[in-house]
Amino acid sequence: MKALVTGATGFVGSHLVDRLIEKNYEVYCLKRKTSSTKWLDGKNVKFVEGDLFSNEALENCIKEMDYVFHVAGLVKAKTKQGFYHGNTEATKNLLEITYKVNPDIKKFIFISSLAAAGPTLTDKAKDENDKPDPITTYGITKLKAEEEAEKYMDKFPVTIIRPPAVFGPRDTEILIYFKTFSKGLNSVIGLDAKYLSLVFVEDLVDGIVLAAENDIANGQKYFICLDKPYNWDDIGTVTSKLLGRKAFKIRLPHSVVYSVGYLAQLFSTFSKNPATLNIEKCKDITQLKWVCSNEKAKKELGFKNKNTLEEGFKKTIDWYREMKWI
Numbered sequence: 001m002k003a004l005v006t007g008a009t010g011f012v013g014s015h016l017v018d019r020l021i022e023k024n025y026e027v028y029c030l031k032r033k034t035s036s037t038k039w040l041d042g043k044n045v046k047f048v049e050g051d052l053f054s055n056e057a058l059e060n061c062i063k064e065m066d067y068v069f070h071v072a073g074l075v076k077a078k079t080k081q082g083f084y085h086g087n088t089e090a091t092k093n094l095l096e097i098t099y100k101v102n103p104d105i106k107k108f109i110f111i112s113s114l115a116a117a118g119p120t121l122t123d124k125a126k127d128e129n130d131k132p133d134p135i136t137t138y139g140i141t142k143l144k145a146e147e148e149a150e151k152y153m154d155k156f157p158v159t160i161i162r163p164p165a166v167f168g169p170r171d172t173e174i175l176i177y178f179k180t181f182s183k184g185l186n187s188v189i190g191l192d193a194k195y196l197s198l199v200f201v202e203d204l205v206d207g208i209v210l211a212a213e214n215d216i217a218n219g220q221k222y223f224i225c226l227d228k229p230y231n232w233d234d235i236g237t238v239t240s241k242l243l244g245r246k247a248f249k250i251r252l253p254h255s256v257v258y259s260v261g262y263l264a265q266l267f268s269t270f271s272k273n274p275a276t277l278n279i280e281k282c283k284d285i286t287q288l289k290w291v292c293s294n295e296k297a298k299k300e301l302g303f304k305n306k307n308t309l310e311e312g313f314k315k316t317i318d319w320y321r322e323m324k325w326i
Contacts, residue, residue: 001023001024001025001063001066001067001106002026002064002066002067003019003020003025003028003066003067003069004028004030004048004061004062004065004067004068004069005020005027005029005030005069005071006030006052006068006069006070006071006072006094007070007071007072007073007111008027008029008030008040008045008071008236009031009036009040010071010072010113011168011170011172011201012071012166012201012204012205012233013029013069013071013072014039014170015168015170015201015202015204016071016205016208016209017040017043017045018043018205019202019206019208020069020169020188020191021043021044021045022051023209025067025078026046027044027045027046028045028046028047028048028061028065029045029047029051029226030048030051030052030058030061030072031047031048031049031050032049032050032051034267036218039170042102044312048061050190052072052086052090052091052093052094053090053093054298055097056073056131057158058094059097059101060098062097062101062102062105063101063102063104063195063276064102065106066105066106066107066143067106067109067212068094068098068105068107068108068109069108069109069111069171069208070091070108070110070111071111072260073086073087073090073111073145074086074087074138074141075101075114075138076274076275077137077274078268078274079095080137082274083137083138083140083141084144085146086141086284087138087141087142087144087146088141088145088148090145091110091145091148091149092131093144095108095148095152095158097149098156099152099155099156103155103156104156105156105157106157106158107157107159107211107212107213107218108149108152108156108158108259109158109159109160109161109208110145110149110158110160110161111161111163111208112143112145112160112162112221113138113139113142113162113163113247114126114162114164114197114223114290114292115134115136115138115139115142115284115301116132116139116142116143116146117132117133117134117139117143117162117292118132118133118134118135118160119133119135119288119289120195120288120289120291120292121133121289124196125291125292125293126223126291126292126293127223127292127293127295127296128220128222128223128296130222130258135283135284135287136280136281136283137283146160146221153218154219157215157218157219158219159211159212159216159217159218159219159222160220160221161207161208161211161221161222161224162221162222162223162224163199163204163223163225164197164198164199164223164225164290164292165196165197165198165199165290166198166199166201166204167199167200167312167313168200168201168202168312168316168319169201169316169319169320170200170201170202170314170319171316175320175325177239177326178239178243178316178317178320178326179326181239181240181247182245182326184246184247185247185248185250185268186236186239186248186249186250187231187249187250187252188233188236188250188251188252189232189251189252189254189257189285189286190251190252190254190286191251191253192288193233193288194231194232194289195229195230195231195289195290196229196230196231196289196290197223197225197226197229197290197291198226198230199224199225199226199305200221200305200309200312200316201312202306202307202312202315203224203305203306203307203312204224206303206304206306207222207224207297207301208224208227210301210302211301214300214301216300216301217300217301218219220296220300222294222296222297222300222303223292223293223296223297224294224297224303225294225308226294226305226308227294227305229291230290230309234309235309236249238309238313239313241310242310242313242314242317243317254282257282257285257286258279258282258286260277260282261275261277261278261279261282262279264276264277264278265278265279286310307313
């Protein structure tokens, strides 16, 4: 089986490539000239030079594929148009090309985000039937990308995966939390408990492959996550145990978070790079709940987490230590 993976040089994409190689797929990786291939070097993959708007290169590749795994997406941008271009328009273009050159493809799998569904506003975890209500430009553009994917569900097999926060080896986002904690500081946002769903990257890619290889997933959306949500006290307890140290907990009021986000966004106007923390990101991280349910994936796909939160954290921390990142 031949599979194209977009976003293959990134965190989730590179782990998906590893799993597909394990399953004897012939893997093609879309790669910009400026992209680092450090997670793919020496592996049995073929590179496709270009980006999500390199139509000729994409057409020549996709016409030979059995699967397209669209993992690439833009999580930071200087402007709202940047998000639309990198998420919505890019997904639309990839779908159009796939239908044009390979309408008999076995499956097109789009990796969206819990952000497209929005935060959880009730005591019930979000499921795939809930009306989406994204609160950031990132979430809105991922939802619009989902809507583009839905337009093709009667033309060829399409499946949408919505992961929550993903952690694991190679990730640089949760690394910041572990590095800070290892230095004795545990910063918690807000004065109230905040709950979130998480998924270990190895379990996420298992879910993605299950969705790709099962016809029941055609035309469906799935949340892939751990069986239960966690609050930051739970996460801190597990982290303290695995790092073998306690950290001083500082609770940052929302007003402080927004002030820092405002200043970071202001200063980013003088930089070519977008701010990691901005006003929209503040809105995101100050929500009480980002909680979703994996019941549909378990029932229809046979999805099962092979790692608990503690097991996934241990593998992640051990890898960070091996790489001397912490």
